[in-house]
Amino acid sequence: MEVLMIHAWNKKEMSYRSHFSTMLSYPSLTLPTLVSLVPEDIGACVDVCDEISQKVSYDKKRYDVVVVSFDTSSSYQAYEHAARFKERGAYILFGGYHTSSMPQEALEHADSIIIGAGELSLPQFFYDFAEGAPKQIYDNQDVEPCQFRVPARNAVKKSKYLKIPALIADRGCNNRCKFCAISKMWRSNPRPVADVIAEIKGLRSRTVIFFDPNFFGKKEYALELMGEMEKLNIKWATNATADFAYDDELLEAAARSGCKGVLVGLESVSSKSLKGVGKRFSDVDRYREVVERIHHYHLTVNGCFVLGFDSDTEEELLSIPEKVRYLRLDLTRFAILTPLPGSILYREFEQQNRIITTDWSKYNQHYAVFQPVHMSPQRLEEIYRQIWKKTYSWKNVMGRVGRCASKDLQVRMTLLGANIGFKYLDL
Numbered sequence: 001m002e003v004l005m006i007h008a009w010n011k012k013e014m015s016y017r018s019h020f021s022t023m024l025s026y027p028s029l030t031l032p033t034l035v036s037l038v039p040e041d042i043g044a045c046v047d048v049c050d051e052i053s054q055k056v057s058y059d060k061k062r063y064d065v066v067v068v069s070f071d072t073s074s075s076y077q078a079y080e081h082a083a084r085f086k087e088r089g090a091y092i093l094f095g096g097y098h099t100s101s102m103p104q105e106a107l108e109h110a111d112s113i114i115i116g117a118g119e120l121s122l123p124q125f126f127y128d129f130a131e132g133a134p135k136q137i138y139d140n141q142d143v144e145p146c147q148f149r150v151p152a153r154n155a156v157k158k159s160k161y162l163k164i165p166a167l168i169a170d171r172g173c174n175n176r177c178k179f180c181a182i183s184k185m186w187r188s189n190p191r192p193v194a195d196v197i198a199e200i201k202g203l204r205s206r207t208v209i210f211f212d213p214n215f216f217g218k219k220e221y222a223l224e225l226m227g228e229m230e231k232l233n234i235k236w237a238t239n240a241t242a243d244f245a246y247d248d249e250l251l252e253a254a255a256r257s258g259c260k261g262v263l264v265g266l267e268s269v270s271s272k273s274l275k276g277v278g279k280r281f282s283d284v285d286r287y288r289e290v291v292e293r294i295h296h297y298h299l300t301v302n303g304c305f306v307l308g309f310d311s312d313t314e315e316e317l318l319s320i321p322e323k324v325r326y327l328r329l330d331l332t333r334f335a336i337l338t339p340l341p342g343s344i345l346y347r348e349f350e351q352q353n354r355i356i357t358t359d360w361s362k363y364n365q366h367y368a369v370f371q372p373v374h375m376s377p378q379r380l381e382e383i384y385r386q387i388w389k390k391t392y393s394w395k396n397v398m399g400r401v402g403r404c405a406s407k408d409l410q411v412r413m414t415l416l417g418a419n420i421g422f423k424y425l426d427l
Helices: 030-036 072-087 097-101 103-107 121-130 193-203 219-232 242-246 248-256 271-276 284-296 314-318 320-327 344-351 377-391 394-402 409-423
Strands: 002-007 045-050 065-069 091-095 112-114 207-210 235-240 259-267 300-307 331-336
Touching: 002 030, 002 072, 030 045, 030 065, 065 072, 065 121, 072 091, 072 097, 091 097, 091 121, 097 103, 103 112, 112 121, 193 219, 219 248, 242 248, 242 259, 242 284, 248 259, 248 284, 259 284, 284 300, 284 320, 300 320, 300 377, 314 320, 314 377, 320 377, 320 394, 331 377, 331 409, 394 409
Parallel strands: 002 045, 002 065, 065 091, 091 112, 207 235, 235 259, 259 300, 300 331
Antiparallel strands: none
């Protein structure tokens, strides 16, 4: 059985294919995970194509099955691949965020789809296909953490990525922010600590990144994991929520175990905006304290902001670069509020007739796809680009790097590279 697995990438989205992509992009776990789930006893020969660094070839080889995983902004690219490979006799299987949120749309282009986790569904599909009886829909969500496979990382080329391996301890998040679709795809269900530690050891790297949406969300689990990581003498970074900064036990354990930085979704400079989308921590007046407390443990902070909440005014948004300086963030990212299909926010905006386009290629956080309250969509996009430009002036870049709380040279150099990469991001 000849199989091709594709991680589709929006061809209009070139931001992370620049000369600085190796400073911005961590290696994806999508294809390595899918490859690890192919049953060994079906005799499959598996090729992979990650479109962030490779181009899909339709005629290089004839495939029996083509598996495509994609998010919303890459859906048209996925549909194009499906049509071209169908013409060549391939059976098409879809998975990923957009497929899980829009299954009926996906079925218009694919022969079968997987909704949610693939740990049970993908092997079952291949057995069914080998027997000549594949189902249209596979939806097996009762996956136990012990069933998570170690990604087959060697199956994917590592060009265009940071040379830092990634892994996941808990792919889910118990928060229910209206603009986030993670809970639609995954539930919080941490892997056994022993399995995570074994995977880290197998990576043979002194530095790793955790893709967990909320690494510290389950405190006792996080403490147990960090206690074991402390023995490994590694450096690591992850995602956290702002309230993590008020738990000294977690902060101390993170620092002892080698944590060098956290990405925190600050999201807005307006408490009203945060409350409106269900953010648990919404006291923006305490953001400076949040950053200072994390810096006290010599951890860097990447603070992320979303622009276009209903309470956002032009004045508030334009003040963000100054707020970034005041908060003393080490790195920051911006995104335009994007009501992804499957999210609570999308349903609300759809009911309010505020969705102005369903051109999925624009659902990449660089475009306003809805009608904001206090400005036009075009003005929101203009402000978004102004904020990026002002925040990443050379003066601000060097200021952030110069006052970095970490004394680790590798961390400071990584921070410099990331700041330069974001400065030249193609928006």
